[in-house]
C-alpha cells in the first residue's frame with residue numbers, strides 16, 4: 657500500500673495525565689482529542705506536536721491489549737500508524753502482499769478514525785496500524 661506518511665505514534669503509558677504533562681513540558685505538545693473507549697480498554701489522548709502526532713494510551717485494566725502490553729514490556733512505543741486513503745483497500749493490498757493482518761475489516765478506532773492493524777511479526781517487530789481520517 658502507498659502510505660501518505662506517519663499519521664501518529666502510539667505510546668503505552670501507565671498514567672495518562674502524568675504522561676500528557678511530560679509531553680507538554682518537554683515537547684510543547686497540544687491536546688487534540690481525548691477519549692475513553694471501553695470496547696478497546698483504553699483511555700487515550702491524541703497530541704499534536706508541530707506537524708506530528710502522538711497517541712498516548714493508558715489501559716483501563718490489566719486484562720486489555722494495552723494492559724497486557726504494559727505488563728509484558730513496560731511503558732513505551734506501542735505502534736506506528738500510517739495514513740492511507742482507504743483502509744479497506746489498504747487491507748486488501750497488505751493481505752495480497754503477504755502481511756498478517758489482525759483486522760479482517762476496517763474498524764472504528766479512536767477519535768472516529770477507521771483503522772486496521774498489521775501483526776508485528778510481518779513488520780520486523782513493530783505493531784503497525786493503517787488509518788484513514790475519513
Ligand code: CO
Pocket residue numbers: 664665666711735737785
Ligand atoms: Co493508533
